[in-house]
Amino acid sequence: MTNLDDALSGLRATGAEEVYVPAFTEDESGLDQKVNEHFAGSVVRKDLVKAVRGNAVVPGYVLEYLLGQYAASDDEETIQDGIEMVRSILAEHYVNRNEKVLVQHLIREKGRHRIIDRVTVDLNTKQDFYEASFENLDIKGVPIDANTVTNNQKLLVGGVWCICDIEYQPSDGPTEPWVLANLKPIQIAGVDFDRYNTARASFTTDEWIDVLMQSIGLNPEQFSRRGKLIALTRLIPFVERNYNLVELGPKGTGKSHTFSELSPNGALISGGEVTVAKLFVNNANGKLGLVGYWDVVAFDEFASNRRTDQNLVNIMKNYMANKQFNRGNQPLGAEASMVFIGNTSHTVPYMLQHSDLFDELPDSYRDAAWLDRIHHYIPGWEVSPIRSEMFSDGYGFVVDYLAEILHSKRNEDFSDKYQSHFSLGADISTRDRDGINKTFSGLMKLIHPTGVATPKEMEELLGYAIEGRKRVKDQILRIDATMRDNPARFGYRDSLGEWHDVVTVEENQYPQLYRRDWDAEAPRSGIAGSDLPTYTPPAPLHQPYSVVSVAPPLPILPDGSDSPVIPDATTPLFEGIRDFKAGQTGVSYENVLLPYLVGAAKITVIDPYIRMPHQVRNVGDLLGLIALAKGPADEVVVELVTTQTDKDHMKKDQLERLVALREAALSFGVNLDIRLVDGIHDRSIVTDHGWRILLGRGLDIWEPPTNAIAEARQEFRRIKSDTTFTYARTPNEGA
Incomplete structure (x- = not known):
């Protein structure tokens, strides 16, 4: 039996080097032309980094520094010459x-x-x-x-x-x-800050956001407006002094990329390597730690660090609140922002049902006083796993140039820019207000670097900033019941006096889980001395799943009766053999498999032929139905046992598709465990609540779809050859 990740790593280690060919195009986008016009010499095409990297294990800002010296142009010949020059420099001078x-x-x-x-x-x-x-x-x-x-x-x-x-x-x-x-x-010698601010006026807000997205290497066309704001939030610690940010989410979403590749002013360290001496001061020799020299200190894999020094937690708590720490008896100040990055292993509803959204943090950091120092919580579960098409091949600022711009912005404060148009609730605490203001200020510096924006543009950023701080505070209320006595009403009042409530996305989606630990309506709708309107929690978006209600299936009549296979709660599931004929339609996983899987906590799928794209997609379709059928806070383990293709040129694609499927399933509460086993012949599905289904020819039972409707719904596809499913109760059935 082979582990999927080991197989893929081994294939990459032994396989031939990929040859990267830049996607040169004759026609640049209008945005690319405008960027080159206003920032000639300070921008570079972002796909060139991969073109020159080769075997050089260096951060992106090092490569972009070199590209900025030789290939910061929109002239194709100059770019080609610059690429060759940078490759030559790396070949001759970079030390492997x-x-x-x-x-x-x-x-x-x-x-x-x-x-x-x-x-x-x-x-x-x-x-x-x-x-x-x-x-x-x-x-x-x-x-x-x-x-x-x-x-x-x-x-x-x-x-x-x-x-x-x-x-x-x-x-x-x-x-x-x-x-x-x-x-x-390796850094740019000088930056014309006035030119940067002046040129911003030549771009619309949407265009400028897209320029920033391309500058951090992301293709703006692949992101929603909210997705762009989340990506840019990772830059706020570089423009705001002493800004404390948390991002927890699934693996592979690029959480640490910003802090390892995109600025020479940030230090990324493993969460397990954090010590008082390394972070603050070494009392033995008086040497200052990271916070004394860097704009940003980011802690990678912070959630997996279970070894905690309580002294470090206390010093960090004081620094995050007061910007100070002690060297002996001497207090010292620093300006470094702190970023805490970690992976989540559960879905949002699972965490809301069983714990809180800080569930993955070490216990010592799940302290209400420490968490109250966090200014913003990025919902990492909203970020899609990084795919190749998400990387930009457009023009963006040379990273080192952008880093100097961001560093200079730390001297400015835009936190009061919204106050002539909007006001926060009077009951919002000083810490809540600081978190909101610092996030708003940071986004203003990034998107509106001159501090000038329309009320509508400010309102968007203010609402987003309030949401990020509310996410922190609501989790603190879960952890520390003593703080629920005087809850704040998160929202803002506009210039006309109208009040706007702000809720988090997960609160809106799972209200019955979000407020499971306290009565939300009573305290939030009657805050003493408040003239705010009554707060009504949003209605749940997720209703208990019913197989029939999702899509009434076409009748499949294995026994000649008038009853469809999918039963209601009182109808027993069919046992026995079902034959499907070549050319038959009306068959879907929803009506021939899902009823037998509902309620199972573990499902084992054995099929040796999960190799081609459509076969992996079939498994994805089944996992999607399983995700719909379970409760939002439940988790289901699906073990997929299959074989690795024997065609060398297809192995990498197969394994990468399976890895991508596993990561996608995890975000919907389905833990997909993939095992690669040689010599499999039988095909079956076994559940832990008492069903075994023999799959005959396996999951791949349809002809290729011939139209868009058949592509969308399995019921309209034709069975490609005769096959049989056998349904049997197993001895360990729960009944």
Whole structure:
């Protein structure tokens, strides 16, 4: 038996390198032309990063820095020449770890050689000098000038990608032979901020949002307006000082990409590597931690970190509230924003039914006082898993250029821009108000960098900011019942005096689960001293599933009676053999399989032929029906046992389709466990509540659809050959 991920990883490791050919087109979009017109030399076509990356394991902003030097143009010949130049530079100067000895040899033979590597610096207190370490070249103890360190203090914390000239000067003593002759951090020399603000006026708001989306590497055509706002929210920590952001959601949605690839001003660390010394200060040597040097400190896989230092939690809590921490008895301030990223393993209704939306966080961080420091909660479950078509091939700002713009915006404050048109409820606490204002300010800096916007545009951002803070506060009310006595009414009043309630998407979709732990109507509709209208919770969108009510099936009469196969609650399910004839229509998973699966907690599907796209789609159709049939807060485990294709050219596609299907199913409360087993012949479905269905020829029973209606509904497809399904109760049936 083979694990799906292991099979796919092994295939990628042993397979040939993919050759990337940029999608050059003669006709640029109007937006691309406008961007090049107003920001010539500061934009780059985003698909070029993949074209030049090759085997270089470097962040995107390093590659875009080089592309910005040689390929920041809309002239095709210049772009082609620039790509070749960047490839040549990487081939000659980038240090691959597995070639470190070869590069060391090259430096020795030439006497001097230029390299691209990540450099960190430590203070040698015994000999009182700074010494540099080169990550990929794997050399340490190289003396570096104190002035260089002073001018580039991030070398001391986390390291910086640099272009360096290294010399080889052997000596008779114990000193290292390596000499750092020159060091240049990879960053843009200067940015014209006035030009940026002035040029913004030439773009509509929609166009500008799309420019920002393309700048972070995403294709705006693949995202809704709300999806774009969620993506841009990840940039707020770069423009707002001391902004605390949480994003929890399924795997593969690009949560950490923004913080690892898109700015040299952010540090991404594993949640398990967080310590007081690394984050704040090392009291043993007085060395400042990450918050003292970076604009953003992001904690990846934070939800999976179960080892918690309570002292760290307390220091972090104080810093997130007061922007200060102590070095010994001396208080120090810092401006770094904090971002907490984690994966969820359950659906939203499951978390609302059994816990809360902070369910995945370590217990020490599920503390109401710590959570109250969070300014905004990004609903990661609304973000689709990253697909190839979601990446942009349009023009966007060179990442390093954008990073400098964002950094400069940290000196501005747009949090009061809405107040001439809208006002928050008087009962909203100071912490709630701060969270809303900082999110609004950040989005204004990104989308309206001059601070000028229409009331309608401000209203959109304000409502979104309120929702993100409300999501935090409502979960705190679940965790700490003592905070439910004086709940806030989240919303705003417009210039005409009309009140607008703001609710979260999940509150609107699952109201019966969202407020399961407290009486929402009583406190929220009668806040003391309030003139607000009565709050009426939204009606549930999800009703108990009925197979018949979803789509009345065409009658399938295995026993010649007048009763359809799908029974009501009092009709027993059919047992025995059912024959389906070639050319027959009216057969769907909904009317021949789903009734036997409703109520099962675990379902095992065995079919050796889940290989082709339509076969994987068939499984997806079945999983979708299972997801509809279960309760919104329930989870169902489906084990798919199949075989890997023996055609080498198809293996990668098969495995990637199955991985994508697994990730999609998880977001709907179906945990798909895929096993690859050789030598399978039988085809069946077995449930844990007492049914076994022998599938004859398997799930792939139809001819290819011949029209759009047949594509949409299985009942209109023709059975491609005679097949038989056998339904039998198993000894462990729940009855």
